[in-house]
Amino acid sequence: MIQGRPDAETDAWELSPAPETFAKTVREGLEPEPGLYIDGGFAPAADGRRFETIEPATESVLARVPDAGAADVDRAVESARRALKDWRRTPPLERAKHLFRIARRIQERSRELAVLESIDGGKPIKESRDVDLPLVAQHFFHHAGWCDKLRFVAGHGGPEPVGVCGQVIPWNFPLMMAAWKLAPALACGNTCVLKPAETTPLTALRLAEILDEVGLPPGVVNIVTGGPETGRLLVEHADLDKVAFTGSTEVGKRIAASCARRGRKVTLELGGKGPHVIFADAAIDQAVEGIVSGIWFNQGQVCCAGSRLLVEESVLEEVLEKLAWRMTTLRVGDPLDKNTDVGAINSRRQLETIRGFLQRGVDEGARLHECGEATLPDRGFWCRPTFFSDVQPSHTIAREEIFGPVLAVMSFRTPEEAVARANDTPFGLSAGVWTDKGAKALEFARRVNAGVVWCNSFNRFDPTAPFGGRRESGYGREGGMAGLREYLA
Ligand code: NAD
Numbered sequence: 001m002i003q004g005r006p007d008a009e010t011d012a013w014e015l016s017p018a019p020e021t022f023a024k025t026v027r028e029g030l031e032p033e034p035g036l037y038i039d040g041g042f043a044p045a046a047d048g049r050r051f052e053t054i055e056p057a058t059e060s061v062l063a064r065v066p067d068a069g070a071a072d073v074d075r076a077v078e079s080a081r082r083a084l085k086d087w088r089r090t091p092p093l094e095r096a097k098h099l100f101r102i103a104r105r106i107q108e109r110s111r112e113l114a115v116l117e118s119i120d121g122g123k124p125i126k127e128s129r130d131v132d133l134p135l136v137a138q139h140f141f142h143h144a145g146w147c148d149k150l151r152f153v154a155g156h157g158g159p160e161p162v163g164v165c166g167q168v169i170p171w172n173f174p175l176m177m178a179a180w181k182l183a184p185a186l187a188c189g190n191t192c193v194l195k196p197a198e199t200t201p202l203t204a205l206r207l208a209e210i211l212d213e214v215g216l217p218p219g220v221v222n223i224v225t226g227g228p229e230t231g232r233l234l235v236e237h238a239d240l241d242k243v244a245f246t247g248s249t250e251v252g253k254r255i256a257a258s259c260a261r262r263g264r265k266v267t268l269e270l271g272g273k274g275p276h277v278i279f280a281d282a283a284i285d286q287a288v289e290g291i292v293s294g295i296w297f298n299q300g301q302v303c304c305a306g307s308r309l310l311v312e313e314s315v316l317e318e319v320l321e322k323l324a325w326r327m328t329t330l331r332v333g334d335p336l337d338k339n340t341d342v343g344a345i346n347s348r349r350q351l352e353t354i355r356g357f358l359q360r361g362v363d364e365g366a367r368l369h370e371c372g373e374a375t376l377p378d379r380g381f382w383c384r385p386t387f388f389s390d391v392q393p394s395h396t397i398a399r400e401e402i403f404g405p406v407l408a409v410m411s412f413r414t415p416e417e418a419v420a421r422a423n424d425t426p427f428g429l430s431a432g433v434w435t436d437k438g439a440k441a442l443e444f445a446r447r448v449n450a451g452v453v454w455c456n457s458f459n460r461f462d463p464t465a466p467f468g469g470r471r472e473s474g475y476g477r478e479g480g481m482a483g484l485r486e487y488l489a
Contacts, residue, residue: 017337025112026119035066038076047069049067051065053198056347056380056381057381058377062120067227068226072230073234077164077193077239087191088161092150095147095186100144102216103144113175114129116206117175120200121172121199121200122343122380122381124337127297132173135179136179139179143187147187153488162190163241163489164190164239165181165191165243165244166195167244168194168255169196180483181244184479184486186221187484190241191219196223228251235255238262242265248271249270249401255268268469268474272307272428273400274450275309275421275432277434279415279433279435281440282456287434288323291306292323295309296327296405299346299383301345301404302459306458306459308398309387312413323369324387332376347381350403354405361391361397369387388409401427423448431448431453432458442455450470451468462479464480467483
């Protein structure tokens with residue numbers, strides 16, 4: 001039965017609250033002081049230091065997590081080095097069984113993990129439940145299948161792992177980023193030390209429990225929690241063979257320099273300022289839905305978000321009208337309500353950054369359109385979906401990564417101009433093109449400087465497809481055969 005009523009002004013249905021009831025159980029099961037996962041066991045940091053992880057929707061403290069220091073990172077890397085000896089020689093089918101068991105256990109615990117992801121990170125439950133968790137499990141299943149087929153990926157010497165990998169991930173897709181890093185590394189026979197982001201460490205520690213439950217040998221995966229300093233200690237550790245980093249371009253550049261000094265293998269998945277291009281012949285309603293999911297769902301906190309919208313001039317008015325209407329129908333609020341489209345911003349710091357960009361957009365002369373009048377909760381970090389019209393390519397909001405639900409809309413007259421404007425950025429992660437003509441889409445895809453191009457769709461992920469950037473969006477690929485090669489010597 002559909003509950004609710006249509007809103008007189010917007011004609012949109014207002015739905016009754018639909019809370020995820022399992023949240024209570026997950027909250028009650030939270031360990032107030034979890035441990036680092038090193039050498040198959042959980043332990044506090046050597047110097048006992050901890051930091052708080054808070055729920056962005058309520059600002060309440062969820063747990064006090066170990067702040068790993070040099071001694072802990074040393075211990076984790078040593079453990080990974082010891083475990084490498086056996087793991088790299090473990091028969092491929094045995095490694096596959098481990099990955100398969102991890103995938104199955106993630107599926108079995110997926111409701112708990114999705115709820116925890118939304119509690120700790122702020123993303124709507126429908127995203128963590130329907131997108132993140134299925135992709136996390138798929139990633140392990142997919143790579144389980146590769147373990148005994150690596151000779152088809154490796155060069156002449158046969159499949160040899162790189163060795164001990166230090167992996168640092170961000171907060172926007174905490175478990176998914178962990179899966180993207182761990183699954184290919186383990187399939188190829190590497191061992192890992194993973195550092196989750198400081199604002200979202202909890203699901204990585206649950207993943208550690210799963211690794212333990214399924215009997216992954218001690219030391220094959222170690223998980224150290226902490227902030228930027230822990231990350232720095234890890235990526236600069238003398239005994240690593242490879243670094244895999246996902247995060248901001250600024251930090252990525254520093255890591256690239258430190259790996260270059262050591263001659264160390266590195267892959268970098270960094271920031272983006274993805275263009276969405278709508279040609280006049282596109283199915284406009286479908287395109288608008290793609291724009292909405294590309295920038296407003298997940299609070300725009302997606303590296304490959306379509307944060308610049310380029311519309312062919314003849315349909316600009318129509319697109320702006322439809323966007324403005326669609327924006328009013330989005331539900332912003334409790335991430336644990338199953339009807340919520342836009343949840344909480346991950347941290348106060350990120351919210352302040354986004355607000356700074358909004359102000360800059362107005363100051364530089366762009367026109368701000370904000371979603372709805374709906375009241376937001378008193379506590380927590382909230383930002384209404386927003387778009388700017390009258391944007392010039394030189395405006396800050398058109399050039400810098402905002403990492404929030406903020407869209408900059410511009411127009412173009414010819415396909416040439418669309419390509420030129422799309423490429424007018426130092427980034428090169430993702431792009432979207434909307435057109436009825438296959439040849440036009442393919443021509444755009446050929447000329448746009450982006451690692452991933454979606455045609456008449458957006459933000460679609462698949463473990464078989466390589467993902468990664470160009471230019472300041474990083475190098476190396478995750479997913480597919482290209483992603484496996486990054487973990488082979
Ligand atoms: P960030 O670079 O500040 O932090 C990312 C991770 O790096 C965190 O775990 C952090 O603790 C750690 N870190 C910070 N400083 C470090 C240092 N000096 N040495 C080692 N580790 C360090 O980024 P963020 O703000 O947490 O994440 C958002 C950014 O991540 C955005 O720019 C986004 O585009 C990018 N991102 C990219 C992808 C991709 O696949 N290209 C995916 C997700 C996010």
